[in-house]
Amino acid sequence: MAVTDYQRIVTVTQAKPALAEKLRRIWETPAGFGGWISTVDHKQIGIRYIITAFAFLIAGGVEALVFRLQLAGPNLHLLTPEQYDQLFTMHGMTMIFLYAGPVLSGFSNYLWPLLLGARDMALPRLNALSYWIYLCAGIFLYIAFAFGFGPNDGWFNYVPVAARAYDGGPNIDFYSLGMILLGLSTTVGSINFVVTFLRLRAPGMSINRVPILAWGTLTASAANIFAIPAVSLAFLLLWMDRNAGTHFFDVPTGGQPLLWQHLFWMFGHPWVYAIVLPAMGMVSDGLPVFCRRPLVGYTPVALATVATMVLGFGVWVHHMFATGLPSVSLSFFSAASIIIAVPSAVGVFAWIATIWHGRPVYRTPFLFFSSMILLFVIGGVSGFMTASVPVDWQLTDTYFVVAHIHYVLIGINVFSVVGGIYFWFPKFTGRMLDERLGKLNFWVMFIGFNLAFLPMHLTGLLGMPRRVYTYGAYGGWGPLNLITTLGSFLFAFGLLLLLVNVLKSRKSGDPAGANPWDAYSLEWAVPSPPPPYNFAVIPTVASRHPLWEGRLGEGGLVSTIDRGMLLTEGKQTIGTTAVDAVPDIVLQMAEDSYAPFWLATGTSILFVALLFKSMTVGIIGIVVAALALIAWLWPTAELREREPTGG
Amino acid sequence: MAEHAVGQPQDIPVGPTVSRGVGIWGMWTVIGSEGALFAYLLFSYFYLGAQGSQGWLLEPHPSLKYALPSTLIALFSCAFTWWGVRAVLSGRRANAVFAFSGALLLGIAFVGLEILDWQAKPYQLGTSSYASIYFVTTGLDLLHWLVGIGIFYFLILWTALGYFSARRSIVVMASALYWYFVTVIWLAIFVTFYISPYLGFGQWQ
Numbered sequence: 001m002a003v004t005d006y007q008r009i010v011t012v013t014q015a016k017p018a019l020a021e022k023l024r025r026i027w028e029t030p031a032g033f034g035g036w037i038s039t040v041d042h043k044q045i046g047i048r049y050i051i052t053a054f055a056f057l058i059a060g061g062v063e064a065l066v067f068r069l070q071l072a073g074p075n076l077h078l079l080t081p082e083q084y085d086q087l088f089t090m091h092g093m094t095m096i097f098l099y100a101g102p103v104l105s106g107f108s109n110y111l112w113p114l115l116l117g118a119r120d121m122a123l124p125r126l127n128a129l130s131y132w133i134y135l136c137a138g139i140f141l142y143i144a145f146a147f148g149f150g151p152n153d154g155w156f157n158y159v160p161v162a163a164r165a166y167d168g169g170p171n172i173d174f175y176s177l178g179m180i181l182l183g184l185s186t187t188v189g190s191i192n193f194v195v196t197f198l199r200l201r202a203p204g205m206s207i208n209r210v211p212i213l214a215w216g217t218l219t220a221s222a223a224n225i226f227a228i229p230a231v232s233l234a235f236l237l238l239w240m241d242r243n244a245g246t247h248f249f250d251v252p253t254g255g256q257p258l259l260w261q262h263l264f265w266m267f268g269h270p271w272v273y274a275i276v277l278p279a280m281g282m283v284s285d286g287l288p289v290f291c292r293r294p295l296v297g298y299t300p301v302a303l304a305t306v307a308t309m310v311l312g313f314g315v316w317v318h319h320m321f322a323t324g325l326p327s328v329s330l331s332f333f334s335a336a337s338i339i340i341a342v343p344s345a346v347g348v349f350a351w352i353a354t355i356w357h358g359r360p361v362y363r364t365p366f367l368f369f370s371s372m373i374l375l376f377v378i379g380g381v382s383g384f385m386t387a388s389v390p391v392d393w394q395l396t397d398t399y400f401v402v403a404h405i406h407y408v409l410i411g412i413n414v415f416s417v418v419g420g421i422y423f424w425f426p427k428f429t430g431r432m433l434d435e436r437l438g439k440l441n442f443w444v445m446f447i448g449f450n451l452a453f454l455p456m457h458l459t460g461l462l463g464m465p466r467r468v469y470t471y472g473a474y475g476g477w478g479p480l481n482l483i484t485t486l487g488s489f490l491f492a493f494g495l496l497l498l499l500v501n502v503l504k505s506r507k508s509g510d511p512a513g514a515n516p517w518d519a520y521s522l523e524w525a526v527p528s529p530p531p532p533y534n535f536a537v538i539p540t541v542a543s544r545h546p547l548w549e550g551r552l553g554e555g556g557l558v559s560t561i562d563r564g565m566l567l568t569e570g571k572q573t574i575g576t577t578a579v580d581a582v583p584d585i586v587l588q589m590a591e592d593s594y595a596p597f598w599l600a601t602g603t604s605i606l607f608v609a610l611l612f613k614s615m616t617v618g619i620i621g622i623v624v625a626a627l628a629l630i631a632w633l634w635p636t637a638e639l640r641e642r643e644p645t646g647g
Numbered sequence: 648m649a650e651h652a653v654g655q656p657q658d659i660p661v662g663p664t665v666s667r668g669v670g671i672w673g674m675w676t677v678i679g680s681e682g683a684l685f686a687y688l689l690f691s692y693f694y695l696g697a698q699g700s701q702g703w704l705l706e707p708h709p710s711l712k713y714a715l716p717s718t719l720i721a722l723f724s725c726a727f728t729w730w731g732v733r734a735v736l737s738g739r740r741a742n743a744v745f746a747f748s749g750a751l752l753l754g755i756a757f758v759g760l761e762i763l764d765w766q767a768k769p770y771q772l773g774t775s776s777y778a779s780i781y782f783v784t785t786g787l788d789l790l791h792w793l794v795g796i797g798i799f800y801f802l803i804l805w806t807a808l809g810y811f812s813a814r815r816s817i818v819v820m821a822s823a824l825y826w827y828f829v830t831v832i833w834l835a836i837f838v839t840f841y842i843s844p845y846l847g848f849g850q851w852q
Contacts, residue, residue, distance in 0.1 A: 005661055006660060006664060006814050007658055007659065007661065008658070008659070008661050009657065009658050009660060010654075010657060010658075011656050012653060012654055012655065122669045122672075122673075123669065123673055125659065126673070179748070187680055190676075191673055191677065191680070192765035194676055195669050195672045195673055195676065198672060199669050199672060200669075203654045204654075224783055225676055225679050225680045225683070226679065226683045227681065227683075229680055229681070229683045229684035229687055230683070230687045233684060233688065233691075233818045236778075236783075237783070240779070240783065244772065245771075245772060245773035246776075246779035246780055247773065247775055247776045247778075247779050248691070248695075248776060248780070253774075253775045253776060254699050254700075254703055254775045254776035255695070256694065256695055256698050256699075256776070258698075261693055262690075262694065263687060263691070266687070417672060421790045480822060499773050538654065540651075540652045540653045540654050542651075556650065557650055558650065558651050559651075559652060559654065560651045560652060560653040563651075563653055564653060564654055565654050575668075575669065583654060583657060583659055584659065584660075584667070585659060585660050585661075585662075585668065586659060586660065586661040586662065586665075587662070587668070587669060588661070588662045604837070626797075630801070631820075633801075635805060635810050635818050638728075639662065640661060640662020640663060640664075640811035640815065641810075641815065642668075642811060642815050642818070643809065643810060643811065
């Protein structure tokens with residue numbers, strides 16, 4: 001087929017070894033430094049995302065352990081107030097922005113094309129760009145910390161404390177620019193997920209057959225596209241207030257401090273859902289495998305995922321109940337925050353029903369997935385309590401809220417992610433994680449977590465305010481804090497066991513085979529680890545459980561994995577229609593490219609220049625970024641973006 | 648044994664043809680995100696104005712001397728863009744180059760008029776929160792126009808080189824879509840900053 005062909009007859013064939021060899025030559029990234037920098041393979045990018053996010057999880061965890069030592073008893077002075085401020089801010093910022101979101105992007109990047117029956121993400125170079133900018137933003141923020149200029153006003157960074165007048169160092173300038181940079185990464189990553197979901201599902205995977213993980217990440221990504229600009233704008237305005245003499249947030253010249261809170265939480269609350277919905281999706285897809293039956297209530301769970309996110313845009317003021325807003329506003333947002341419990345709870349009932357009606361197999365992933373339900377209920381209920389304005393007025397800015405956020409984020413995100421690692425590690429590496437160590441890993445984490453955070457509710461109810469670097473002996477908070485500190489160290493030890501298990505099993509774990517869990521979705525139909533091209537021929541999907549069709553006895557057509565469309569003219573995959581997934585177009589996918597790396601580098605140089613206000617460095621950054629962009633966007637005949645005859 | 652669902656051999660397009668391809672979907676999502684950015688900027692304007700005291704509006708009746716002509720210019724540039732797209736789709740390369748060049752020149756004129764408008768303002772970026780939101784919003788808008796001008800510079804080059812045809816034209820479609828979007832954003836800014844004060848916003852006692 002020549003590049004001049006507009007149409008072609010796509011033939012259907014059986015997958016054969018010779019075909020696999022040909023596809024490998026087309027799709028494989030060459031080894032070596034050049035390949036490492038230029039690869040656009042979603043699997044490599046996904047693994048990088050997960051490893052980088054875990055590095056930040058460890059960093060954020062160590063920060064927490066240090067300040068937990070400081071808080072272990074009353075009147076301790078291990079840390080100065082300034083050190084404490086930076087540590088708790090770095091901890092929050094790291095966990096929420098550099099770990100919780102990116103780790104889910106890692107899983108979805110790796111898994112999506114495999115789950116959906118495609119050969120890569122829709123926009124492979126954008127995928128690489130998303131990772132490189134994420135890495136640069138993380139390094140940018142941690143360099144600040146290394147030089148003692150880490151963000152120090154809490155992760156939500158309220159003005160006027162964060163204004164130049166009260167925080168004169170470069171700390172908040174680092175935070176502002178780093179967050180805008182990170183926002184670019186999240187936005188382009190989200191764009192890729194949305195387009196992939198809409199266009200790259202295998203033929204037959206109509207919208208009611210998509211795995212719930214894909215629904216979760218789609219919903220989160222669609223929300224990010226609209227929510228990220230709010231926080232990027234907030235940080236831009238703050239940076240300008242601090243550096244360009246604008247007056248968005250200072251009162252004497254007509255600024256409004258609450259504008260910061262509105263913009264931050266218009267983003268912040270959707271973001272909370274963005275970092276839990278994909279994790280819930282992992283449980284919705286993984287739990288049924290260990291219950292040996294399909295998920296109960298696929299359609300309500302998928303719809304509830306979307307409904308949670310839509311409502312999630314209308315609850316941001318519940319972070320601002322104590323700011324003196326009119327009671328009409330409080331009532332509205334209180335009601336919305338209470339109503340959001342309904343779609344949030346749909347998943348819980350679906351998971352419980354799945355376990356109830358299933359025959360549970362108590363392997364490590366099951367333990368993590370099922371315990372997440374319990375932790376989510378505890379975190380959900382404490383959230384539901386603070387949705388009530390009078391209760392919130394009592395509890396706001398106390399450790400009760402800290403306990404709530406940790407139940408929600410560790411409970412839903414970390415437990416699902418660790419369960420996900422036990423579940424998908426065999427697919428990533430071809431080897432099983434150690435089961436005995438895994439069970440120990442689970443129990444240490446589970447006990448450590450609850451030891452740390454369950455008593456913290458009481459600490460809050462007893463009135464201990466959050467974000468104080470030390471406290472007196474009068475409130476009776478000392479023993480509770482000691483328990484929390486002990487629990488946090490136990491929890492950290494549990495995570496250490498996970499790392500030990502991963503390092504040990506990577507080389508010496510039992511060989512996994514393609515489908516060690518006897519699971520039902522498409523990623524388990526390909527070898528472990530999957531070949532660079534994922535699928536030798538394009539599969540055709542006939543149900544929600546392509547690998548379980550024989551035993552479910554649902555009747556109807558059967559999915560086909562080893563026979564399908566033959567696409568071997570360069571990197572090709574099939575584009576389908578958005579709802580019915582009918583084959584629509586042969587997509588020419590981008591080859592490996594250095595452009596994303598250089599675009600990320602140029603952009604990062606520009607942000608460094610903004611920090612130091614260096615025009616020369618800024619121009620260098622812009623030129624590097626512009627050249628990379630021109631190289632990227634120049635139409636090529638290979639990608640069928642132009643006629644080969646021109647020029 | 649149950650029957651297998653399997654794709655049948657079929658005749659389908661290879662690569663993006665006209666607007667059919669993932670690139671256009673990517674552009675729509677970019678528009679969604681950038682549109683949200685401006686929605687938050689306009690929210691900030693209305694929020695600051697609604698919370699502000701009497702005299703928050705530094706210009707109770709903003710001068711339309713530059714803003715109105717630049718609005719018309721923006722609309723004309725869209726007409727040129729639309730004409731250029733039609734010309735590409737009907738294979739008239741010279742017309743397309745001419746039309747896109749017209750759009751590009753009008754875009755440059757728009758930027759020039761906006762800068763004149765800035766210079767004519769009796770206040771500066773740091774004067775008050777009104778001045779800050781005005782200059783930052785219009786400044787980000789100008790940045791989007793400059794990006795559009797950059798895109799059109801290359802679009803003209805590529806069109807002149809004969810890269811595009813009635814079928815292979817997704818780059819043209821995506822570029823035009825961006826240009827229309829930037830114009831729509833300007834219309835929203837124009838109505839917010841220049842028209843809403845005449846309708847009474849920010850004029851309360």
